[in-house]
Amino acid sequence: MAQVRSGSQSSWDASGLWFNAFENIGLTFRDFQIPLSSKLVGQNVATAAGGQAYQSYLAMALRSQAGHFAGVGADDGLVRDGLVSGFARSTVPAGQFAGMQLRVSVTPAAINNAFQMRSARYATDAILVSDKASFAFGYGNGAQALDGSAGFAFGSDYDLGRGGANPLLGLASGGGYLGGRMIVADGLTIGFGTSDRLSHRNLAAFGVDRAYAGDWVNRYAAQAQTMSVAYRIGHGLTARANFTRLHENAALLGIQSVDQADLAGGSVNDGMSAGFDLAIGRSWTLAGTGTIARTRADAGQIRTSGLTSASAELAVIKSRLLVKNDEFRFSLASPLHTIGGHLTYSSVGVVDRMTGEIGVLDQSFAPKGRFPIAGQAMYGLALPKGKGEFSFFGRVDRDAELIGTDTIGYSGGVQLHLAF
Numbered sequence: 001m002a003q004v005r006s007g008s009q010s011s012w013d014a015s016g017l018w019f020n021a022f023e024n025i026g027l028t029f030r031d032f033q034i035p036l037s038s039k040l041v042g043q044n045v046a047t048a049a050g051g052q053a054y055q056s057y058l059a060m061a062l063r064s065q066a067g068h069f070a071g072v073g074a075d076d077g078l079v080r081d082g083l084v085s086g087f088a089r090s091t092v093p094a095g096q097f098a099g100m101q102l103r104v105s106v107t108p109a110a111i112n113n114a115f116q117m118r119s120a121r122y123a124t125d126a127i128l129v130s131d132k133a134s135f136a137f138g139y140g141n142g143a144q145a146l147d148g149s150a151g152f153a154f155g156s157d158y159d160l161g162r163g164g165a166n167p168l169l170g171l172a173s174g175g176g177y178l179g180g181r182m183i184v185a186d187g188l189t190i191g192f193g194t195s196d197r198l199s200h201r202n203l204a205a206f207g208v209d210r211a212y213a214g215d216w217v218n219r220y221a222a223q224a225q226t227m228s229v230a231y232r233i234g235h236g237l238t239a240r241a242n243f244t245r246l247h248e249n250a251a252l253l254g255i256q257s258v259d260q261a262d263l264a265g266g267s268v269n270d271g272m273s274a275g276f277d278l279a280i281g282r283s284w285t286l287a288g289t290g291t292i293a294r295t296r297a298d299a300g301q302i303r304t305s306g307l308t309s310a311s312a313e314l315a316v317i318k319s320r321l322l323v324k325n326d327e328f329r330f331s332l333a334s335p336l337h338t339i340g341g342h343l344t345y346s347s348v349g350v351v352d353r354m355t356g357e358i359g360v361l362d363q364s365f366a367p368k369g370r371f372p373i374a375g376q377a378m379y380g381l382a383l384p385k386g387k388g389e390f391s392f393f394g395r396v397d398r399d400a401e402l403i404g405t406d407t408i409g410y411s412g413g414v415q416l417h418l419a420f
């Protein structure tokens with residue numbers, strides 16, 4: 001696994017803002033302007049070998065996708081009818097409860113080099129399914145389970161800096177979640193869900209002194225609620241739409257500050273997503289999704305005014321490419337990026353250079369960056385008789401909002417699991 005170039009991805013670039021530090025000299029002082037970005041920490045950390053990409057891209061490649069096409073046309077019709085979509089693909093029947101079938105899945109938890117590994121080393125997903133309704137709950141994979149698209153089942157699809165499928169839900173994925181879906185008319189399904197996240201940062205990776213940073217930056221906490229509707233149009237085509245509200249306790253689109261006053265009130269993000277899944281024959285799927293989000297933060301030194309962000313992703317999936325138990329996936333994504341609005345940063349500084357008067361300075365700028373895009377190809381093969389699995393991926397990123405640099409990154413990885 002090797003990453004040629006990498007950087008610290010953020011959803012907005014604060015390199016144009018600064019804060020003041022003062023040094024007392026006798027009866028007077030001198031002030032220094034320091035970039036605001038030096039106080040901020042985000043979701044990802046640059047590493048020489050790409051770090052987090054390896055496990056999060058490959059560890060669940062076949063577990064997430066290999067069961068999808070087997071379900072199409074099956075007797076239960078669950079995947080075909082779009083009732084459970086993302087819920088049922090990687091689970092196995094585990095019994096009956098109150099007339100509903102119980103399916104359970106346990107998979108390795110995702111690793112992110114920006115955060116400490118949580119005590120629960122596995123993600124657990126469970127779903128109760130009947131002919132007309134489903135109820136899902138678990139720990140770890142909230143975005144994939146609640147979004148419900150047949151084409152976006154990887155954690156990386158919902159990652160703020162790498163995927164384009166509902167990043168608001170992705171920011172609140174990693175803790176407990178629950179949700180349900182119900183068929184209310186022929187072809188029409190409605191759903192709801194809630195997910196949360198509480199992650200402890202690996203501050204050493206950011207070069208932040210733990211003694212200097214308080215609990216507001218040691219921990220990233222977020223909660224999201226979502227409502228969705230899906231309509232099976234026919235000929236394998238299903239249209240989807242959902243509304244997501246994300247609350248970040250002390251952050252703005254995944255970014256936090258070592259200064260508690262900067263984002264004291266956190267932020268509220270409202271997002272509308274629309275997409276489709278198109279099954280072509282028994283071995284092809286085309287899926288697309290896009291999200292528009294509006295962010296509000298007005299209780300700290302960093303405030304927003306009409307801050308608007310967008311993301312999108314298109315995926316093509318082909319099963320049985322070379323043999324019966326393999327799958328190929330190609331995706332093109334535009335990760336979340338700001339497209340409008342302003343940020344205002346209020347700080348103490350010298351407001352009159354002639355008299356040395358100190359007051360509050362407001363700096364405002366539009367954090368609109370260059371259009372980001374990423375392409376990824378992935379192949380997975382399940383070995384006969386459950387003896388293991390083989391996967392590899394390749395990825396190219398053109399990141400729009402790397403602080404201080406414009407970067408094209410290349411990454412790739414190979415993984416082999418063998419059963420004993």
